[in-house]
Amino acid sequence: MTDTRPTTTGPRPAATPQPTVRTCPFDPPEEYRTLREQAPVTPVTFPDGTNGWLVTRHEDVRAVLADPRFGANRRAARTGAPVPADTPLPPPAPGMFIFMDPPEHTRIRRLLTGQFTVRRMRQLIPAVERIVAGQLDAMASAGGPVDLVQDFALPIPSLVICELLGVPYADRADFQRNSSTVLRLDATHEEVQQAHLAMSRHIHELTVAKRVAPTDDILGGLVRDGRLTDEEVAGVGALLLLAGHETTANMIALGTMCLLGNPGQLAALRADPSLMDNAVEELLRYLTIIQFGLRRVALEDVELGGHRIEAGAPVLASLTSGNRDATQFSGDPDQLDVRRPYSSHLAFGHGIHQCIGQQLARVEMKAALSALIDRFPGLRLAVPAQEVPMRDDMLIYGVHELPVTW
Amino acid sequence: MKVIVDEDKCVGAGQCVLAAAEVFDQREDDGVVVLLDAAPPDALHSSVEDAAARCPALAIEVLQRP
Numbered sequence: 084m085t086d087t088r089p090t091t092t093g094p095r096p097a098a099t100p101q102p103t104v105r106t107c108p109f110d111p112p113e114e115y116r117t118l119r120e121q122a123p124v125t126p127v128t129f130p131d132g133t134n135g136w137l138v139t140r141h142e143d144v145r146a147v148l149a150d151p152r153f154g155a156n157r158r159a160a161r162t163g164a165p166v167p168a169d170t171p172l173p174p175p176a177p178g179m180f181i182f183m184d185p186p187e188h189t190r191i192r193r194l195l196t197g198q199f200t201v202r203r204m205r206q207l208i209p210a211v212e213r214i215v216a217g218q219l220d221a222m223a224s225a226g227g228p229v230d231l232v233q234d235f236a237l238p239i240p241s242l243v244i245c246e247l248l249g250v251p252y253a254d255r256a257d258f259q260r261n262s263s264t265v266l267r268l269d270a271t272h273e274e275v276q277q278a279h280l281a282m283s284r285h286i287h288e289l290t291v292a293k294r295v296a297p298t299d300d301i302l303g304g305l306v307r308d309g310r311l312t313d314e315e316v317a318g319v320g321a322l323l324l325l326a327g328h329e330t331t332a333n334m335i336a337l338g339t340m341c342l343l344g345n346p347g348q349l350a351a352l353r354a355d356p357s358l359m360d361n362a363v364e365e366l367l368r369y370l371t372i373i374q375f376g377l378r379r380v381a382l383e384d385v386e387l388g389g390h391r392i393e394a395g396a397p398v399l400a401s402l403t404s405g406n407r408d409a410t411q412f413s414g415d416p417d418q419l420d421v422r423r424p425y426s427s428h429l430a431f432g433h434g435i436h437q438c439i440g441q442q443l444a445r446v447e448m449k450a451a452l453s454a455l456i457d458r459f460p461g462l463r464l465a466v467p468a469q470e471v472p473m474r475d476d477m478l479i480y481g482v483h484e485l486p487v488t489w
Numbered sequence: 490m491k492v493i494v495d496e497d498k499c500v501g502a503g504q505c506v507l508a509a510a511e512v513f514d515q516r517e518d519d520g521v522v523v524l525l526d527a528a529p530p531d532a533l534h535s536s537v538e539d540a541a542a543r544c545p546a547l548a549i550e551v552l553q554r555p
């Protein structure tokens with residue numbers, strides 16, 4: 084593991100398996116610490132059986148994600164059936180701009196960035212706070228224990244993204260089920276394709292309706308704009324719908340569990356609510372729910388950390404590991420510290436694909452967590468922490484359910 | 490300090506606005522960075538450097554002048 088001599092033959096056959104097993108629900112697998120210190124750019128075998136490289140230091144993760152020599156069109160890292168290495172990469176599905184490189188990526192992303200500016204997202208704060216208050220009212224009248232995922236964490240971002248996109252919230256059962264399939268590590272390639280297709284078909288039907296009866300929402304705007312095909316609008320819509328509710332829902336639920344498990348930090352937040360902006364950044368860093376990182380592919384031979392990454396080799400940039408790198412974060416990065424000074428974390432990724440909805444996520448997390456701890460001073464888990472079902476089996480980490488009472 | 494932004498590189502993440510709202514804004518229609526002050530006062534230098542460090546697209550350049 085200490086061999087960092089330059090190589091000239093790409094991934095070595097003696098690759099170690101990519102670490103995937105956690106020993107603590109809030110910490111990445113322990114192997115990452117050793118990797119960061121001894122083999123920060125290292126050959127690994129991914130769970131799908133392919134060989135590539137794992138990058139674990141904050142600095143290197145940022146370097147990979149900001150480097151145009153690493154492309155974004157890659158096979159999803161899954162635990163399903165291995166794909167033969169010589170199978171050509173299919174083009175990304177229409178509208179799936181997270182798997183595209185410039186200029187195609189730029190063409191699509193630029194049509195959306197105006198909808199997610201800091202100013203626009205801040206204008207949503209009163210509406211998000213109303214949604215949060217409504218969910219808390221319903222929880223209070225139902226009485227505990229409740230599942231915080233179903234009754235709070237999932238409805239808030241789902242209601243908001245539905246409203247922004249112009250998707251009926253009544254359709255949520257279908258798209259939440261399809262999102263789950265896409266994110267399940269044990270889903271087969273066919274199941275994932277089917278779920279993607281169903282989501283896109285759903286959005287496609289909505290866009291056709293919006294052409295007949297124009298609406299003032301993101302999908303309505305894309306239809307009116309006319310620069311994307313119907314298939315592209317459907318792909319963009321499905322992507323934003325999935326990314327807009329699954330990620331934030333898990334940050335709210337897992338963030339709550341984490342605060343309950345760190346009572347000193349929770350008390351500090353209750354004593355000084357002005358810490359919440361900083362606490363949101365710290366929870367994003369500490370929990371990093373894109374649990375296996377972001378996968379790229381070398382478009383040419385690239386030197387990285389003393390290694391030669393051969394063109395075509397997949398590279399996994401570990402966001403969770405980079406976010407625990409002691410050379411980047413002051414104090415002990417393995418401890419949650421809501422007062423930790425901000426230092427660029429990787430929770431939203433880095434480079435041209437950095438999360439387009441990050442300002443919305445911040446607004447939603449702050450509104451949800453602030454109101455939740457304010458409304459229920461006695462909030463606590465309704466089951467022992469070790470009985471909470473963790474999402475080790477999903478691309479986006481978090482909790483499957485979180486029984487709480489107050 | 491002199492600040493230069495590259496509109497073509499900008500991906501509209503909004504990180505610069507969070508770091509230094511006195512110096513950076515975003516265009517209404519496409520979210521691309523707007524430079525409000527190309528020569529910010531000393532008191533803002535560290536937040537401008539933070540904005541440049543945060544920018545995921547490396548679209549902000551800071552030139553130090555003696």
